[in-house]
Amino acid sequence: MKHIVLTHGDVDGLTSGTIGVLALPGADVYLTRPSQIHQDLYRVAKDEPDVVSISDIAVNVARFDDIMRALSRFPDKTTIHWTDHHPLSARLKRRLSQCVELFHEIGPCAAELMYRKFEDALPEHALRIALYGAIADYCDNTPFTRRHFDDFDKRTLYLESGLLVQALQEIDYRRESKDIIWSMALGLEPSAMPNIVSLAVQATRIEHQMFQYVQQYAKKMGPIGYVLDVPMGGYRGKTAKFAAYVTDSEIGISARTSGDEVDMSIRRRGSRVDLNRLLNKVIPQLDNAQGGGHPAACGAAVSRSDFPRFLQLMGEELV
Ligand SMILES: [Mn+2]
Numbered sequence: 001m002k003h004i005v006l007t008h009g010d011v012d013g014l015t016s017g018t019i020g021v022l023a024l025p026g027a028d029v030y031l032t033r034p035s036q037i038h039q040d041l042y043r044v045a046k047d048e049p050d051v052v053s054i055s056d057i058a059v060n061v062a063r064f065d066d067i068m069r070a071l072s073r074f075p076d077k078t079t080i081h082w083t084d085h086h087p088l089s090a091r092l093k094r095r096l097s098q099c100v101e102l103f104h105e106i107g108p109c110a111a112e113l114m115y116r117k118f119e120d121a122l123p124e125h126a127l128r129i130a131l132y133g134a135i136a137d138y139c140d141n142t143p144f145t146r147r148h149f150d151d152f153d154k155r156t157l158y159l160e161s162g163l164l165v166q167a168l169q170e171i172d173y174r175r176e177s178k179d180i181i182w183s184m185a186l187g188l189e190p191s192a193m194p195n196i197v198s199l200a201v202q203a204t205r206i207e208h209q210m211f212q213y214v215q216q217y218a219k220k221m222g223p224i225g226y227v228l229d230v231p232m233g234g235y236r237g238k239t240a241k242f243a244a245y246v247t248d249s250e251i252g253i254s255a256r257t258s259g260d261e262v263d264m265s266i267r268r269r270g271s272r273v274d275l276n277r278l279l280n281k282v283i284p285q286l287d288n289a290q291g292g293g294h295p296a297a298c299g300a301a302v303s304r305s306d307f308p309r310f311l312q313l314m315g316e317e318l319v
Helices: 011-025 039-044 061-071 090-097 112-121 126-136 143-149 154-168 175-183 194-217 234-245 275-285 304-318
Strands: 001-008 029-030 051-055 077-085 101-104 219-221 222-227 251-258 261-268 288-292 297-303
Touching: 001 011, 001 039, 011 051, 011 112, 011 126, 011 154, 011 175, 011 304, 029 039, 029 175, 039 061, 051 112, 051 288, 061 090, 061 126, 061 143, 077 112, 077 234, 090 101, 112 126, 112 143, 126 143, 126 154, 154 194, 194 222, 194 234, 219 304, 222 234, 222 304, 234 251, 251 304, 261 275, 261 304, 275 288, 275 304, 297 304
Parallel strands: 001 029, 001 051, 051 077, 077 101, 222 251
Antiparallel strands: 219 222, 251 261, 261 297, 288 297
């Protein structure tokens, strides 16, 4: 049996992918993202696999037709599982369900969904892996997670998941991340992976320094706190959060300029505002802008000259 696992490179991606590997023994693993899933599907269709699992990959509306075309390249014998928790319209959900086994819920993380989908085929340690994914993706208040936090010591689960979250800030996206999948599949806890522990500690030290940087340089425009070009790669979600906090704002943005573009991570603070919906209102008002994500965490890119206008529009839509 030829098995393939395609998953995202963040902690929910790695944990849901690990559960995929445990459910589909011997699987080849590929880390992918919403913008390139269609290309990866084209590539793996050539291997004529028996089972494919895709987890934690949002279905990109702009790429939907490409994705459907890629899916049509698989032979009839291939079963394709698509397990995800990113927003997806009812119409696309229906169309996608016609060619894949779609398991889609908003609320739980992808790792929880993978665990629930494949539970009967999984070893005992897969449960903790699902909980690590839930903690990492802030999806730790579902009926499933609340029930199972009570099966262990919740504080230890948060430490283990936190080690992964922190270490990933400092890890090369593809190569070393895949090692984490193999280690977790073998039953190794993050605290038993020496490089993960030391990278996590290093990343935590850097994070505290980043906080001080944001405290010094964050600016505020209306209800939005933002920081530009923090002096290190990564840490974008975290510095967006810090920018909101230190400016006492409802929304925080960590922005990075590259060439003529400003690329942003956007987070909310003490607010129920749906950032994804907010962006869907603002983005069409700007040329060459793109963005989206979850209610609580989004990414966006606008041209450099539009950045002030973007902030202004976001602020206006918010009130
Ligand atoms: Mn996720």
